[in-house]
Structures are given as structure tokens and as C-alpha cells.
Amino acid sequence: MKPLLKWGSVIIALFAMVIVLQIMASESGEVVVITTRDAAGDARDTRLWVLDHQGSAWLRSGSPHSGWYQRTLANPQIGVQR
Numbered sequence: 001m002k003p004l005l006k007w008g009s010v011i012i013a014l015f016a017m018v019i020v021l022q023i024m025a026s027e028s029g030e031v032v033v034i035t036t037r038d039a040a041g042d043a044r045d046t047r048l049w050v051l052d053h054q055g056s057a058w059l060r061s062g063s064p065h066s067g068w069y070q071r072t073l074a075n076p077q078i079g080v081q082r
Contacts, residue, residue: 034059035079036071044071050082 032050035043046068051058057080061069072078 030082032057032059033081034068034072035081036068037075037077038071039074044068 030050031047033045033047035045038044044067048059048068051060063069
């Protein structure tokens with residue numbers, strides 16, 4: 001039972017470290033705030049990383065089902081605060 005608890009503790013510690021590193025990474029680099037509008041017309045702010053490449057700014061959606069991405073497809077007029 002003790003080896004199982006030891007490995008469980010190691011796995012939990014590694015998982016916590018990964019979460020902390022992801023949070024630290026998400027706050028480093030350049031983050032922009034985009035403002036989109038939902039179906040009711042209400043403004044929704046989302047923080048995203050931005051990448052500048054060959055004179056254009058690029059935003060990446062982790063999923064085609066992301067809320068900000070779906071709102072942008074429905075209404076491509078968005079605000080960007082750098």
C-alpha cells in the first residue's frame with residue numbers, strides 16, 4: 001500500500017507542477033484582449049496569446065468550438081486591445 005501512496009503523491013505533484021507551469025506560461029508573452037459580441041449583442045472579453053508573423057497578427061483557437069471563435073464567426077467585427 002505504501003508504494004501506491006508514494007506513486008500517487010508523485011503523480012499528484014507532477015500534475016500540480018504542470019498546472020502551475022501552464023498558468024505561468026499563459027501570463028508570459030504577449031496577451032491581447034479581444035471583445036466579441038454574443039447573440040444578444042452583449043460584449044464578451046477574452047484574453048488570448050497573439051503571434052505576429054509577416055506583418056499580420058494571428059490568434060489561435062484551441063478548438064473550433066471555442067466560444068470566442070464561434071462569436072467571431074457569427075460577427076467578425078471584433079475589438080482587439082494590445
